[in-house]
Amino acid sequence: MTGWMDHLTIAPIVLPMLAGAVMMLIDERQRTLKAVIGMASALALLVLAVLAMTVADQGAAGVRVYRLGDWPANFGIVLVLDRFAALMLVLTGILGVAALLFSLPRWQKAGAHFHSLFQFQLMGLNGAFLTGDLFNLFVFFEIMLAASYGLALHGSGLARVRAGLHYIAINLSASLLFLIGVSMIYGISGTLNMADLAGRVAGLAAEDRGLLEAGAAILGVAFLIKAGMWPLGFWLPNTYSTLGAASAAIVSILSKVGVYAVLRLWLLVFGDGAGASSGFGGNVLLVGGLLTIGFGSIAVLATQSMARLAGASVLVSSGTLLAAIGAGQLSVTGGALFYLSSSVLAVAGFFLVVELVERGRAVGADVLAVTREAYGEGDDEDSDDGGAGVAIPATMAILGIGFMSSALLLAGLPPLSGFLAKFAILSPLLAAGPDVPVTTWVLMAALVLSGLATVVAMTRAGIDAFWASPSDEAPRVRVAEIAPVLLLLALNVALTVQAGPAMRYMEDTARSLHAPRDYTGAVKAVARTPGTTGGTQ
Amino acid sequence: MTHLAEIPAWAAVLTAVLLLTGAVLTLIGTVGLLRFDSFYQRVHAPTLGSTLGIGCILLASMLFFSVLESRAIIHELLITALMVVTTPITLMLLARAALYRDRTEGSDEVPPPPSD
Amino acid sequence: MIVKLLMGTIFLTQILLVTAMAFAAFRVLRGPRAQDRVLGMDTLYVTATMLLLTFGIRTGSILYFEAALIIALLGFVSTAALAKFLMRGEVIE
Amino acid sequence: MELILSLGIGVLTGSGVWLLLRPRTFQVIVGLSLLSYAVNLFIFSTGGLRTGAEPILEGGRAGNLAMHADPVPQALVLTAIVIGFATTALFLVLLLAARGLTGTDHVDGKEKSR
Amino acid sequence: MPDALLLLIAVAFPFAGALVAGLLPTHARNAAAWLAGGVALVGLAMVWSAYPTVSAGGVVRYSAEWMPMLGLDFSLRMDGFAWLFAGLVFGVGTLVVVYARYYMAAEDPVPRFFAFLLAFMGSMTGVVLSGNLIQLAFFWELTSLFSFLLIGYWHHTAAARDGARMALTVTATGGLCLFAGVLILGHIVGSYELDAVLAAGDRIRAHPLYLPALVLILLGALTKSAQFPFHFWLPHAMAAPTPVSAYLHSATLVKAGVFLMARLWPVLAGTEAWFWIVGSAGLATLLLGAYVAIFQHDLKGLLAYSTISHLGLITLLLGLNSELAMVAAIFHVINHATFKASLFMAAGIIDHETGTRDIRRLSGLNRFMPFTARLALIAAGAMAGVPLLNGFLSKEMFFAEALSAKEPLPVFFDVLPVAAMVASAFSVAYSLRFIHGAFFGPDPVDLPKKPHEPPAWMRFPVEILVLACIVIGILPAATVGPYLDMAARAALGSATPEYSLAVWHGFNRPLLMSMIAFAAGIGLYRLLQGHLAKGIEGPPLIRAFEGRRMFERTMVFLSWRLARTAEGLVGTRRLQPQLRLVVCVAVLAAGWTVWLRGLWPGNLAPSGIDPVLALIWALGAAFALGAAWQAKFHRLAALILLGGAGLVVCVTFVWFSAPDLALTQLLVEVVTTILLLLGLRWLPKRLDVPGARGSEAVTLGRRLRDLGIAIAAGAGMAGLSFGVMTRFPPELLAQHFLELAYSEGGGTNVVNVILVDFRGFDTMGEITVLGAVALTAYALLRRFRPAPDSVDVPEQQRDQSAFDASQPDRKEGDTAAEWLFIPSLIARLLFPLILMVALFLLLRGHDLPGGGFAAGLTVAIAMILQYMFGGTQWVEARLRVLPMRWMGIGILLAAGTGLGAWIFGRPFLTSYFAYAELPVLGKIPVASALLFDIGVFALVVGATILILIALARQSLRGHRAAAPRPAEMPAVPEPVQSGPLPTAVGDD
Amino acid sequence: MRPAMSRWLPYPMMTATLLGVWLLLNESVAPGTIILGGVLSLATAATLNTLGLPGGRLRRPRAAVSLLLLVLVDIVRSNIAVAKIILRPGKGERVSGFLRIPLDLRAPYGLATLACILTATPGTVWVAYDRSRNTILLHILDLVDEQEWIDLIKGRYETRLMELFE
Ligand code: NA
Numbered sequence A: 001m002t003g004w005m006d007h008l009t010i011a012p013i014v015l016p017m018l019a020g021a022v023m024m025l026i027d028e029r030q031r032t033l034k035a036v037i038g039m040a041s042a043l044a045l046l047v048l049a050v051l052a053m054t055v056a057d058q059g060a061a062g063v064r065v066y067r068l069g070d071w072p073a074n075f076g077i078v079l080v081l082d083r084f085a086a087l088m089l090v091l092t093g094i095l096g097v098a099a100l101l102f103s104l105p106r107w108q109k110a111g112a113h114f115h116s117l118f119q120f121q122l123m124g125l126n127g128a129f130l131t132g133d134l135f136n137l138f139v140f141f142e143i144m145l146a147a148s149y150g151l152a153l154h155g156s157g158l159a160r161v162r163a164g165l166h167y168i169a170i171n172l173s174a175s176l177l178f179l180i181g182v183s184m185i186y187g188i189s190g191t192l193n194m195a196d197l198a199g200r201v202a203g204l205a206a207e208d209r210g211l212l213e214a215g216a217a218i219l220g221v222a223f224l225i226k227a228g229m230w231p232l233g234f235w236l237p238n239t240y241s242t243l244g245a246a247s248a249a250i251v252s253i254l255s256k257v258g259v260y261a262v263l264r265l266w267l268l269v270f271g272d273g274a275g276a277s278s279g280f281g282g283n284v285l286l287v288g289g290l291l292t293i294g295f296g297s298i299a300v301l302a303t304q305s306m307a308r309l310a311g312a313s314v315l316v317s318s319g320t321l322l323a324a325i326g327a328g329q330l331s332v333t334g335g336a337l338f339y340l341s342s343s344v345l346a347v348a349g350f351f352l353v354v355e356l357v358e359r360g361r362a363v364g365a366d367v368l369a370v371t372r373e374a375y376g377e378g379d380d381e382d383s384d385d386g387g388a389g390v391a392i393p394a395t396m397a398i399l400g401i402g403f404m405s406s407a408l409l410l411a412g413l414p415p416l417s418g419f420l421a422k423f424a425i426l427s428p429l430l431a432a433g434p435d436v437p438v439t440t441w442v443l444m445a446a447l448v449l450s451g452l453a454t455v456v457a458m459t460r461a462g463i464d465a466f467w468a469s470p471s472d473e474a475p476r477v478r479v480a481e482i483a484p485v486l487l488l489l490a491l492n493v494a495l496t497v498q499a500g501p502a503m504r505y506m507e508d509t510a511r512s513l514h515a516p517r518d519y520t521g522a523v524k525a526v527a528r529t530p531g532t533t534g535g536t537q
Numbered sequence B: 001m002t003h004l005a006e007i008p009a010w011a012a013v014l015t016a017v018l019l020l021t022g023a024v025l026t027l028i029g030t031v032g033l034l035r036f037d038s039f040y041q042r043v044h045a046p047t048l049g050s051t052l053g054i055g056c057i058l059l060a061s062m063l064f065f066s067v068l069e070s071r072a073i074i075h076e077l078l079i080t081a082l083m084v085v086t087t088p089i090t091l092m093l094l095a096r097a098a099l100y101r102d103r104t105e106g107s108d109e110v111p112p113p114p115s116d
Numbered sequence C: 001m002i003v004k005l006l007m008g009t010i011f012l013t014q015i016l017l018v019t020a021m022a023f024a025a026f027r028v029l030r031g032p033r034a035q036d037r038v039l040g041m042d043t044l045y046v047t048a049t050m051l052l053l054t055f056g057i058r059t060g061s062i063l064y065f066e067a068a069l070i071i072a073l074l075g076f077v078s079t080a081a082l083a084k085f086l087m088r089g090e091v092i093e
Numbered sequence D: 001m002e003l004i005l006s007l008g009i010g011v012l013t014g015s016g017v018w019l020l021l022r023p024r025t026f027q028v029i030v031g032l033s034l035l036s037y038a039v040n041l042f043i044f045s046t047g048g049l050r051t052g053a054e055p056i057l058e059g060g061r062a063g064n065l066a067m068h069a070d071p072v073p074q075a076l077v078l079t080a081i082v083i084g085f086a087t088t089a090l091f092l093v094l095l096l097a098a099r100g101l102t103g104t105d106h107v108d109g110k111e112k113s114r
Numbered sequence E: 001m002p003d004a005l006l007l008l009i010a011v012a013f014p015f016a017g018a019l020v021a022g023l024l025p026t027h028a029r030n031a032a033a034w035l036a037g038g039v040a041l042v043g044l045a046m047v048w049s050a051y052p053t054v055s056a057g058g059v060v061r062y063s064a065e066w067m068p069m070l071g072l073d074f075s076l077r078m079d080g081f082a083w084l085f086a087g088l089v090f091g092v093g094t095l096v097v098v099y100a101r102y103y104m105a106a107e108d109p110v111p112r113f114f115a116f117l118l119a120f121m122g123s124m125t126g127v128v129l130s131g132n133l134i135q136l137a138f139f140w141e142l143t144s145l146f147s148f149l150l151i152g153y154w155h156h157t158a159a160a161r162d163g164a165r166m167a168l169t170v171t172a173t174g175g176l177c178l179f180a181g182v183l184i185l186g187h188i189v190g191s192y193e194l195d196a197v198l199a200a201g202d203r204i205r206a207h208p209l210y211l212p213a214l215v216l217i218l219l220g221a222l223t224k225s226a227q228f229p230f231h232f233w234l235p236h237a238m239a240a241p242t243p244v245s246a247y248l249h250s251a252t253l254v255k256a257g258v259f260l261m262a263r264l265w266p267v268l269a270g271t272e273a274w275f276w277i278v279g280s281a282g283l284a285t286l287l288l289g290a291y292v293a294i295f296q297h298d299l300k301g302l303l304a305y306s307t308i309s310h311l312g313l314i315t316l317l318l319g320l321n322s323e324l325a326m327v328a329a330i331f332h333v334i335n336h337a338t339f340k341a342s343l344f345m346a347a348g349i350i351d352h353e354t355g356t357r358d359i360r361r362l363s364g365l366n367r368f369m370p371f372t373a374r375l376a377l378i379a380a381g382a383m384a385g386v387p388l389l390n391g392f393l394s395k396e397m398f399f400a401e402a403l404s405a406k407e408p409l410p411v412f413f414d415v416l417p418v419a420a421m422v423a424s425a426f427s428v429a430y431s432l433r434f435i436h437g438a439f440f441g442p443d444p445v446d447l448p449k450k451p452h453e454p455p456a457w458m459r460f461p462v463e464i465l466v467l468a469c470i471v472i473g474i475l476p477a478a479t480v481g482p483y484l485d486m487a488a489r490a491a492l493g494s495a496t497p498e499y500s501l502a503v504w505h506g507f508n509r510p511l512l513m514s515m516i517a518f519a520a521g522i523g524l525y526r527l528l529q530g531h532l533a534k535g536i537e538g539p540p541l542i543r544a545f546e547g548r549r550m551f552e553r554t555m556v557f558l559s560w561r562l563a564r565t566a567e568g569l570v571g572t573r574r575l576q577p578q579l580r581l582v583v584c585v586a587v588l589a590a591g592w593t594v595w596l597r598g599l600w601p602g603n604l605a606p607s608g609i610d611p612v613l614a615l616i617w618a619l620g621a622a623f624a625l626g627a628a629w630q631a632k633f634h635r636l637a638a639l640i641l642l643g644g645a646g647l648v649v650c651v652t653f654v655w656f657s658a659p660d661l662a663l664t665q666l667l668v669e670v671v672t673t674i675l676l677l678l679g680l681r682w683l684p685k686r687l688d689v690p691g692a693r694g695s696e697a698v699t700l701g702r703r704l705r706d707l708g709i710a711i712a713a714g715a716g717m718a719g720l721s722f723g724v725m726t727r728f729p730p731e732l733l734a735q736h737f738l739e740l741a742y743s744e745g746g747g748t749n750v751v752n753v754i755l756v757d758f759r760g761f762d763t764m765g766e767i768t769v770l771g772a773v774a775l776t777a778y779a780l781l782r783r784f785r786p787a788p789d790s791v792d793v794p795e796q797q798r799d800q801s802a803f804d805a806s807q808p809d810r811k812e813g814d815t816a817a818e819w820l821f822i823p824s825l826i827a828r829l830l831f832p833l834i835l836m837v838a839l840f841l842l843l844r845g846h847d848l849p850g851g852g853f854a855a856g857l858t859v860a861i862a863m864i865l866q867y868m869f870g871g872t873q874w875v876e877a878r879l880r881v882l883p884m885r886w887m888g889i890g891i892l893l894a895a896g897t898g899l900g901a902w903i904f905g906r907p908f909l910t911s912y913f914a915y916a917e918l919p920v921l922g923k924i925p926v927a928s929a930l931l932f933d934i935g936v937f938a939l940v941v942g943a944t945i946l947i948l949i950a951l952a953r954q955s956l957r958g959h960r961a962a963a964p965r966p967a968e969m970p971a972v973p974e975p976v977q978s979g980p981l982p983t984a985v986g987d988d
Numbered sequence F: 001m002r003p004a005m006s007r008w009l010p011y012p013m014m015t016a017t018l019l020g021v022w023l024l025l026n027e028s029v030a031p032g033t034i035i036l037g038g039v040l041s042l043a044t045a046a047t048l049n050t051l052g053l054p055g056g057r058l059r060r061p062r063a064a065v066s067l068l069l070l071v072l073v074d075i076v077r078s079n080i081a082v083a084k085i086i087l088r089p090g091k092g093e094r095v096s097g098f099l100r101i102p103l104d105l106r107a108p109y110g111l112a113t114l115a116c117i118l119t120a121t122p123g124t125v126w127v128a129y130d131r132s133r134n135t136i137l138l139h140i141l142d143l144v145d146e147q148e149w150i151d152l153i154k155g156r157y158e159t160r161l162m163e164l165f166e
């Protein structure tokens, strides 16, 4: 461990932490400076993430293990960079840049310390994706959540506070479950390192297995709450629909963190090598995922507010992912990863579009619009909201395109990647063998029907927003607000056009997730075997 | 509990006596807390524990550890000093708060405020 | 013999102290007024300090001293805050 | 001892859950606090219960589990306590904000219509 | 140019054109038209230049990798059949562009129109040229999408919006079904490539999944082609500009369904299922469309239903499972495209020149626009099947098929010729109505515009198409013959039957049927003229079955009412049920798992029961239960009881050898109590009014349920913890920590060494959590707005101030000052002492209990003490803590310590420690971990003080807020609550 | 001499106490501990500068020690007395009540010390202080003879405290 490149693994965590801390030292009024620092950090994170992806995409050699404090792996905390982590880092990096850019004209002014919280949010996400330690995962979940509480409440206001209360209450409960689960796993297996744990599960005594699995089940409940699985995910549409767009865009990956954790741990710990425990709980994921798609679709249909529609779409995508993961097939997992990437970008873009669209519509926009400082110290009164935004030519057209594209993506209709993503899940499911299990048909039906529900709801909302109301005056929008929408859109187009290479990466990722030899091998290589001494001090 | 065997008899007996005295005093104090009818009587009760009660136990501790480690272990004095300073604050504040509350409720147990 | 004496005494002391805590707890639980509960709580803190000290003697460890010290130094802060809340309706004006 | 502590954890959990399911924000925060006590004890207990075996190494000698308590759960509990403290504080602030904005302390931000 | 590239250009060019058109300025009508026309012509040229290959029976292919691992390539494939359709798409497209240039008004955003039109053209080309089925479904949905945009082009009218939405809903639904069907087909065949699929007909028909695949694919095709019962969207799509109708409903969109059925005819047709589904849908549509068309008053409505009917005819032909019928179908596709496009354009011209399309208002236009009238007359003749026009030929073929088919059910085929004649008679009737109603009769009155002939170029496309009707009608074999043959051979392969394209087949039964139909049609029109003149809306007999209304009702029910009800049933927006579910799911998840694996005893025997600890826990349980009991009506009591429970936890930590935990727990306890107390002031007063609760039984039931859940959760946790406590993992890492804490971590307090070194990364994360929370709390509190009933100064303070004011020798605040005088003096004296203890905890934390967190909390408590007894203003006049600074520096210090290791080429957070020999001071430890811990300390001080003080300061703001609020204040509409809040009472 | 002293060591008593506390906490009198403790005591005591304390200082340390011993004896005696009261069977024989006592002592530290002594001693609780009249309100558990209590408090403690602090 000497080269600077080795620190690539930790840089996505340390960089935003430093940026966030530095910005605490800067006066709130120096927004431009903070914006510059924040943006520089976000861009650097994106670059680092892409770099990490190229590093990770090198087969067995691509798994990088970073030993914090130079301690052996099963002993100290390790970060593990592999394809899956790198993929999530890239997605986070993209959303970070997009959301931050979007927030610059307005959102950053809506409350105190937006920039620090934003950086901590990125730090939490990156950490959660990189860590190879179960308890450290908890810590990063908490960082992520703590920052998301801040961003969820950013701008304050009745609806946001009301939903935030639910959000926090439920996530606190989930955190408690997380702790229970982790400590049970430690108490039974004696380790917190995920790779180490994977190695120990198979050899577990029969009388201990039940408790370990119970711990895993409780842990799973915690993750599934975050992922929004029915009946644990009602908070999700409620909360997401009140978020500010910039927050929502970055938070849109939050539900995927739950999915990430499930996918990572489930395949690692309860994969084929887990002996009697292998495949534990897979059916729950499948059935739960299907139910979630069902509920998400109902919620999609039952709403008239665009923001809530976006929130409900998150449920549908979570459900799809869970069901696809629950199918437990390598080839399907690849498709699921493709779907994950596509839907994360789509949902984020949709949240941004929704805010811009709703801005033009005074009624009902109170939730989304920046609530002005009611009264108080009056120290953030320098906002120039009145004249904010330049009437960009064809604003409505661009917003319309943005909206329609998001709708297509979420409904899984051509020409964007949403369609290919559904195809990438369904096709391998059908190709798995001559006999198609019932669940595949149900999943297929669920995907078709959820797409239909999305079409119906999106058409309703889109027609209301773009066609029904005489749009003699386009909402005042700034270039910095439209640019991220177009950026996310362009990425989705790229994902469609370059579906081949993208899918190749996803399939490689899926392969290494299903046969985590490279992962565990890399970690074990830097672990201390019992009995041997000699550290690296 | 091997360390207990290292204590000489005199110290053991002294420690035991001090411990019991402290505990009994404390218990008596809380019995007062239980038995007394009015709050203003009850407020006196815990001072048994927080003065002599804890004093005895701190003495026992000092004695015990000094003998055990064969050097003067007197940091318990800190606790003593702090107890003397902080317990009265709570009790004073509490008594005055109770007085206020009883006065506003027109209780005849308490004297009226001095007024001309 | 001495070990037995000490063990017995410590055990008895702890039982007495816990009984004292129980009496204090009765006030915390029953009141009747808020000030009674606060008073019970304060007593509980003091008694707990003593219990920790006896535990130190029992295990021969001086490490529990810190916990006792912190109760003595800061335990009163919460009871004082409660008292202030009763008197003034808020803790910090 | 194990029995006592697990019963204690059970009672703390039960009380906490009961309060968690109540409609008033203050009840919920008290419930969450009780639950976090329970969970902290739970984490702590996974290392096994030891009396008089604190995790301090005397004179810098290497320790072993026969003489010392398992320090890992203790370290985890410390982290959990800190995070629990932080989130309790946040929840409190939020429930106050909600109470201020909605005028009620009901968890749903509105009184249930009967 | 290689043929393969031609295909790519044909598909890509329209999309590129659409992009360019979309970027043109709004008023660039001519530029957009030229662009669109050019693109269409290029497309036509590409198609034409592929003719030599295709006509020789060859297939032109283009293929590029797309998602190779999933067997999906971007592949284009043109055979004769596809060639024919592509030709129609571009040919009719070119004419429509010319027409549209004159039809569209200058004030419309015409470039956008052409952009949509071109994109649609590209999608349609994509459908017909797709070489694999997934890609076909891909372009299929695109046609739905762009047709939606085209239909909704005049979105300021409700009709356009509704029509567009309906079209999209129906066709996109169909498209999703098609997608599913195609997936199944791919599963059966093992490939999505069209060639492979077309070669696997027998396998497909024999496969158990044939029927589901068929149904799904047909759902796609029938919705697209507006077949019964999905026909209803098409008439409403007439809200589109007429060029759109001319294009979509003659040659393209609706033909996509027919195209698909014909394309897959060799693999899907030939079964009874196919016959029944496709045949009966076609027949029903044929009759229904024709019948309803007669009664339309809108020219375009009439044409729309006629379109439905003719598509029904084509579908019926495809459904007959006869190769000859298939040829007839293809032929009718061509014929229908020509006459229907020209009729739509004619209707558009009428609309454009007179301002209305209502047959009831139109009359005698022959005198004002004679040339147009003649064109329309010929086209309508083709539609009615008049000899020497192309419609006649395909109709005759249809009659012949209707007579000849006998399989599988004879009865059906006895009905078929009759039905064919009836439908034909209807078509004669509505064609007559179109011509007679619009062009003949007296001069029109009261038209919005004075009618005259349109511009020559607007009529030009109509002329071309009408010419085609005539030429094909007279010389079928010479004109359309080769193309039809080529298409049929491409579609049917070796199964292509012998047929003859001639105007005269002798006096046979089909001709007889034609004549009867003509007579009947004319008779019917005469018969109905009176009824039609009344101008009643809707067709007799089936007026009630208005497709649109049923659709709307179904949609509202399904997608709105049902969804909302369902959401209410299986979802909730309330917190309590959500938390209940979380708890129940967790209990079930753990319980079920343990149950499945069986309950096993642990490998450790439980240790004996210490009566002291048992007693302590009896108290602990009482406190916990008491807190649960009191938290509603006696918050202060609950808070105190909570503190009691915390104390018990702390004692437990001591009992089981965890001094660090006990210390930290205590400190947190104190801070939390103060925090909650600070909050208590802002909560509403709640009184326990007996009898004020809701329905007793319901409340009791709810409580019992929650009690059950709580008991289950408690019992579950107790069981789990007992299970884990009595187990000892075979190989515990803890051993290593104990071994290495001193030798490699440099500390004797193993817990602290873990916290700042082995697992220092956790701690770094944990302080970030605290920092983020503090920032959030601060931001929230800056916008804090107290409820009206707690804005006021607390009652106690008001009382005491009033008393002070009432006494001559006292001034306001004396009572408080006297009361706080001694405590504040002592608090100040304690301040340095507490700081000293804090520093002690900080500095020796690595070796003994303590550490940065404990020290930080201690300092925070010292500060709070000053605030409590000195008051906010008093303290802030003297001490200026900059919490944000502390926090920032704290994190930087911690992270900086970690980064320092980089300089030495070590990983982040690698610790360094050594003992430095200093004169006088002796050996003192120098550890980077201490620096790290100082960072933790700084952050904890900053964060805790920030939260506490931000909360405390609300009292100051609250008083200020008691003054009238600024008028613009409520950014959020306040619900119900007005005036002071009633005291809330019990309610769970 | 004096000004320099008060600049560098404004609170000598306090600083010394803090150093003592430091040494007690560390259980060590090694030079390193003393030096570090000295530095920290000076630093922490300096916070009192900003917080501000009322004027007045301890005049006669020796008298303080004798007062301390006196209080200790009183505490022991009162402990026994109060224990007896608590353990006395039956009810209603206790005569307890409030007692207002006019004071001559006005020095803040003196008053604070008196408050602590009275409250810490079982049987008496300092309830309120009236600044304008300089009276205190006590609650006394065993209030048989009011004058006896007034004499006791004024004679035994107040005079000594006035000597100490005024
Ligand atoms: Na265990």
Ligand code: NA
Residues within 6 Å of the ligand: B044, B047, F118, F119, F120, F121, F122, F123, F124, F125
């Ligand atoms: Na007293």
